[in-house]
Amino acid sequence: MGQTQSDQPTLLTGAQAIMQSLVEQGVTTIFGYPGGAIMPTYDALYDYQDQLHHILVRHEQGAGHAAQGYARMLNKAGVCMVTSGPGATNLITPIADAMLDSTPLVCIVGQVRGNLLGTDAFQECDVIGMSMPVTKWNYQVVDANEIPEIMAKAFYIAETGRPGPVLIDITRTAQSDKMTIPFEYKPIKSLVSYKPRIEPKAEHVEAAAKLINAAKKPYILAGHGVLISGAEQELNDFVDKTGIPVATTLLGMSAMDADHPLYVGWPGMHGNYGANVLTNSCDVLIAIGMRFDDRITGDLASYAKQAKVVHIEIDPSEVDKNVKADAPVIGDAKSALKALLPLVNKNEHTEWRNEFKKYDAEEYEKIDKKDIFHDGDKIKMGEAVHMLSNKTKGEAVVVTDVGQHQMVTNRYYRFKKRNSIVTSGGAGTMGFALPAAFGAKVALPEREVIAIIGDGGFQMTLQELGTIAQSGLPVKIIILNNNFLGMVRQWQELFHSRRYSFVELQNPDFITIAKGFGIDGHKVEDRAELSASLDTLLNSKTPYLLEIVCEKEGNVFPMVPAGGSVTNVRLE
Amino acid sequence: MLTTYTISVFTTNTVGLLNRITIIFTRRRLNIECLTVSETERKGVSRFTIVIRNENREFVEKLVRQIRKITDVLAVFGYLDDEIVFNEIALFKIATPLHGESIDVKTINLDWNAKVVHWGLEYVVVEKNGTEDEIHEFYTYLKKWEILEYIKSGRVAVGKTEKGLVAYLPEEGNWEIV
Numbered sequence: 067m068g069q070t071q072s073d074q075p076t077l078l079t080g081a082q083a084i085m086q087s088l089v090e091q092g093v094t095t096i097f098g099y100p101g102g103a104i105m106p107t108y109d110a111l112y113d114y115q116d117q118l119h120h121i122l123v124r125h126e127q128g129a130g131h132a133a134q135g136y137a138r139m140l141n142k143a144g145v146c147m148v149t150s151g152p153g154a155t156n157l158i159t160p161i162a163d164a165m166l167d168s169t170p171l172v173c174i175v176g177q178v179r180g181n182l183l184g185t186d187a188f189q190e191c192d193v194i195g196m197s198m199p200v201t202k203w204n205y206q207v208v209d210a211n212e213i214p215e216i217m218a219k220a221f222y223i224a225e226t227g228r229p230g231p232v233l234i235d236i237t238r239t240a241q242s243d244k245m246t247i248p249f250e251y252k253p254i255k256s257l258v259s260y261k262p263r264i265e266p267k268a269e270h271v272e273a274a275a276k277l278i279n280a281a282k283k284p285y286i287l288a289g290h291g292v293l294i295s296g297a298e299q300e301l302n303d304f305v306d307k308t309g310i311p312v313a314t315t316l317l318g319m320s321a322m323d324a325d326h327p328l329y330v331g332w333p334g335m336h337g338n339y340g341a342n343v344l345t346n347s348c349d350v351l352i353a354i355g356m357r358f359d360d361r362i363t364g365d366l367a368s369y370a371k372q373a374k375v376v377h378i379e380i381d382p383s384e385v386d387k388n389v390k391a392d393a394p395v396i397g398d399a400k401s402a403l404k405a406l407l408p409l410v411n412k413n414e415h416t417e418w419r420n421e422f423k424k425y426d427a428e429e430y431e432k433i434d435k436k437d438i439f440h441d442g443d444k445i446k447m448g449e450a451v452h453m454l455s456n457k458t459k460g461e462a463v464v465v466t467d468v469g470q471h472q473m474v475t476n477r478y479y480r481f482k483k484r485n486s487i488v489t490s491g492g493a494g495t496m497g498f499a500l501p502a503a504f505g506a507k508v509a510l511p512e513r514e515v516i517a518i519i520g521d522g523g524f525q526m527t528l529q530e531l532g533t534i535a536q537s538g539l540p541v542k543i544i545i546l547n548n549n550f551l552g553m554v555r556q557w558q559e560l561f562h563s564r565r566y567s568f569v570e571l572q573n574p575d576f577i578t579i580a581k582g583f584g585i586d587g588h589k590v591e592d593r594a595e596l597s598a599s600l601d602t603l604l605n606s607k608t609p610y611l612l613e614i615v616c617e618k619e620g621n622v623f624p625m626v627p628a629g630g631s632v633t634n635v636r637l638e
Numbered sequence: 639m640l641t642t643y644t645i646s647v648f649t650t651n652t653v654g655l656l657n658r659i660t661i662i663f664t665r666r667r668l669n670i671e672c673l674t675v676s677e678t679e680r681k682g683v684s685r686f687t688i689v690i691r692n693e694n695r696e697f698v699e700k701l702v703r704q705i706r707k708i709t710d711v712l713a714v715f716g717y718l719d720d721e722i723v724f725n726e727i728a729l730f731k732i733a734t735p736l737h738g739e740s741i742d743v744k745t746i747n748l749d750w751n752a753k754v755v756h757w758g759l760e761y762v763v764v765e766k767n768g769t770e771d772e773i774h775e776f777y778t779y780l781k782k783w784e785i786l787e788y789i790k791s792g793r794v795a796v797g798k799t800e801k802g803l804v805a806y807l808p809e810e811g812n813w814e815i816v
Contacts, residue, residue: 194654195654195657198654198657198658198661199661199665202709203709203710204654206653206654223709256810257709258650258712258808258810258811259649259650259709259710259711259712259808260709260710261808381707382703382706382707383700383703383704383706383707385703386696386699386700387700387703
């Protein structure tokens with residue numbers, strides 16, 4: 067008997083194939099914004115609403131940052147979907163941000179019809195060319211049949227090795243055309259031209275262990291790689307056994323309990339005094355999943371020259387890029403620490419650990435005390451974050467924007483729970499926090515997510531209040547408002563003779579704006595009311611905006627001036 | 639001192655890859671002296687030969703690692719001139735007007751190891767294979783005639799090793815010979 071018509075597998079359109087691929091990949095959430103060139107896919111999405119939760123943002127940049135916040139919480143790719151032309155170009159900033167901060171994204175971008183490619187058609191732009199320098203991989207799909215394989219490849223590349231953003235540009239015709247072959251989604255497990263090393267080589271690990279065991283003053287810098295590979299426990303075990311003091315980078319923050327006796331803070335431009343200065347006293351510097359960014363090293367010619375360097379890093383191109391490694395260990399932080407643990411000796415470095423304490427004491431006297439326990443009537447950013455940290459017991463997810471408030475937050479928020487910081491590090495993207503906090507809350511609704519934002523950055527993406535209001539998710543938003551682009555103002559004060567060139571803002575009434583979006587909030591100026599205000603924020607069951615009016619010309623210290631040596635730390 | 643480095647990049651045959659590779663040079667403000675893209679003896683494998691001049695070996699090593707990082711790149715090698723056999727090809731279009739000085743085919747053939755590949759009515763096209771220096775010397779010789787056009791290809795190079803390309807490609811690939 068011949069096959070009847072109904073036995074034939076139904077052929078999907080390209081758009082349906084995109085949806086089916088997402089479902090089979092295990093994606094549940096899409097941050098997106100529709101438009102002409104992606105309409106066939108949005109039409110297919112209409113039938114997939116039960117399986118794919120689509121969140122309509124207010125601007126494509128918001129989709130990208132929200133997907134970043136989501137990805138950072140779950141360590142899997144955040145998915146965003148936008149249209150061609152301006153839809154795609156609006157996504158470039160989050161993609162660049164994700165590239166620098168190793169955040170997995172899969173960006174599905176509509177493109178004009180295949181026959182219009184290269185003709186300057188309506189809303190056409192060369193998104194492949196534009197995104198090439200800021201994506202880990204990108205690809206233009208012109209044939210619906212390619213979709214399942216390309217989607218699988220996209221997720222594999224975005225999420226493995228050193229994670230990063232991937233962009234797939236799909237012509238409208240590839241979305242609307244029917245596939246000519248049955249749909250089959252096969253997750254990709256390896257690619258011939260892309261082989262990230264996860265397990266380190268034994269000889270690398272042995273060489274590293276040898277250096278570590280011989281060290282008198284070893285010092286660990288733990289970076290984002292610890293969070294990405296989920297190596298917090300391994301780091302703890304390693305540190306407990308070896309007794310080595312640990313600093314975390316800005317993105318590695320929360321890799322370790324801030325109250326762990328061996329935790330010494332963070333290095334870098336506005337990092338802790340001892341954490342910076344003692345970089346140039348240690349004899350073995352153990353860098354784990356970090357890339358010696360210039361904001362950490364300052365002047366490379368005078369950075370840790372006395373130290374032997376162990377560099378645990380998944381991306382071979384980062385090794386020897388800025389700081390020469392004596393013992394490179396190529397692999398992910400988790401596997402490398404696991405492999406190292408049995409080879410390192412049990413040790414205590416009490417005296418060396420105490421050296422940090424001397425610097426801590428001076429920093430506390432000269433900076434912390436003045437920030438937290440001052441006599442002024444204006445609220446200082448430091449005391450607000452310090453109080454928030456105490457009230458939340460250091461257990462919230464903290465999402466920051468970029469600038470003074472970002473540095474202050476990392477100084478004063480005492481992270482107690484793993485993977486609790488989301489911040490724009492490498493790119494320093496103002497406007498990041500509001501959508502990223504929303505994305506983090508979507509990923510982990512059970513956790514308290516608090517966005518801390520400056521008045522400048524807030525106004526770059528504030529339209530996402532609409533997205534937050536529509537979702538109803540209780541994202542907590544704090545604006546630390548000093549009516550200035552504070553970090554630039556600080557530099558102008560310190561390095562440009564107080565010539566305040568375009569840094570003062572005439573701000574709107576933020577609370578009225580929030581209320582216009584249907585989000586409750588209030589403004590606090592009086593120090594005496596700060597505590598109660600934070601309680602109101604934290605107790606809110608709905609999204610809430612707290613505007614904290616801060617001292618106008620507060621500065622963030624310590625500070626290693628740009629390009630300076632890590633031993634040259636300004637405390638005031 | 640400026641040293642010449644030849645960078646051989648082996649890739650899967652992917653649209654747009656040339657752009658991705660050159661971005662790495664552009665970002666570092668590094669001028670590409672010449673570039674040749676060609677197929678190889680293995681199906682689906684392309685080969686980019688890029689010549690740069692730089693004073694700093696470490697810089698070139700970092701560059702090689704950055705290229706290796708590109709998802710569709712299979713292997714990258716940075717060579718010094720003594721580690722490779724390399725050549726370029728040049729074409730010269732020389733004016734040979736009716737009453738002008740005729741070209742010396744014998745000298746071109748025997749002394750310069752070049753050949754006339756096309757005879758036009760009032761011009762000839764001469765082909766010369768050789769290193770950049772050899773081609774340059776030949777150019778100087780030809781200057782006594784009017785050079786209407788001169789073009790030179792990028793470098794092609796193979797490593798001085800008994801190993802073939804496939805020895806450097808990931809093992810699990812199906813590197814079928816073309």
